[in-house]
Amino acid sequence: MIRNNAQRWGSISIGLHWLTALLIIGLAIVGLIMTELPNSPLKMQIYALHKSFGLTVLALTLLRLAWRLVAGTPDDQPGSRLQRLAAKAVHGLMYFLLLAMPLSGWLFNSAAGFPLRWFNLVQLPKLFTGYNPALKDIAHDLHETGFTLLAALLLVHAGAALFHHYVVKDNTLKRMTGKMP
Ligand code: HEM
Numbered sequence: 001m002i003r004n005n006a007q008r009w010g011s012i013s014i015g016l017h018w019l020t021a022l023l024i025i026g027l028a029i030v031g032l033i034m035t036e037l038p039n040s041p042l043k044m045q046i047y048a049l050h051k052s053f054g055l056t057v058l059a060l061t062l063l064r065l066a067w068r069l070v071a072g073t074p075d076d077q078p079g080s081r082l083q084r085l086a087a088k089a090v091h092g093l094m095y096f097l098l099l100a101m102p103l104s105g106w107l108f109n110s111a112a113g114f115p116l117r118w119f120n121l122v123q124l125p126k127l128f129t130g131y132n133p134a135l136k137d138i139a140h141d142l143h144e145t146g147f148t149l150l151a152a153l154l155l156v157h158a159g160a161a162l163f164h165h166y167v168v169k170d171n172t173l174k175r176m177t178g179k180m181p
């Protein structure tokens with residue numbers, strides 16, 4: 001089933017969710033390690049890959065939000081008003097960070113005056129021209145703080161998914177893994 005319906009997520013939303021999750025975990029591990037590496041051509045290559053995969057998350061998130069508008073979302077799971085509100089807030093913030101992380105990275109790159117190519121295939125424009133150390137610092141802080149927030153939300157989010165699955169024993173996780181009866 002490609003589209004979403006009232007009971008479950010369709011294959012496109014499921015595919016985009018887990019591909020994004022995989023990319024974020026990879027980007028986080030590589031991002032945290034790469035800054036500690038000594039300067040070398042390898043370090044440059046790893047940075048370039050981090051940026052290209054990060055920009056891929058930006059594209060996938062835009063696609064995912066567009067698809068969400070077209071294909072709709074399953075009904076809310078039963079739960080208190082507060083639970084539903086918390087889920088919506090966490091999901092909304094995660095979407096925001098899935099856009100803000102790559103954009104702050106792009107801004108950082110632009111302010112540092114570096115060119116940006118997506119997998120050596122597509123040249124991306126600078127978000128503005130010229131070297132700007134003050135903006136570079138701000139963008140760097142946003143990238144770091146954004147990541148800390150995203151990591152905290154991921155813990156809450158994955159914890160909530162496991163709570164639904166093992167404690168409440170409802171279909172929340174099953175409908176995002178395509179395993180719903
Ligand atoms: C960095 C990794 C992740 C990100 C950025 C992320 C993000 C999101 C977002 C934004 C939604 C809302 C979907 C929508 O309403 O359009 C969602 C749904 C969901 N996520 Fe994740 N997620 C991640 C990892 C995980 C993990 C590890 C699990 C399981 C342990 C998980 C389980 C779920 C489930 C079950 C839903 C569906 C909730 C529902 O149907 O109401 N996610 N995720």
Ligand code: HEM
Pocket residue numbers: 024027028029031032035047050051052053054055057058098101102103104105106108109116140143144147
């Ligand atoms: C969702 C996408 C992304 C995630 C989750 C992510 C995550 C991270 C993390 C965790 C770090 C380490 C932070 C630190 O210790 O300084 C980092 C560093 C970095 N990221 Fe990203 N990133 C993403 C996208 C991007 C993009 C699109 C670019 C550029 C176009 C980028 C450029 C950089 C750079 C240049 C650094 C190193 C900063 C330094 O040398 O101090 N990132 N990223």
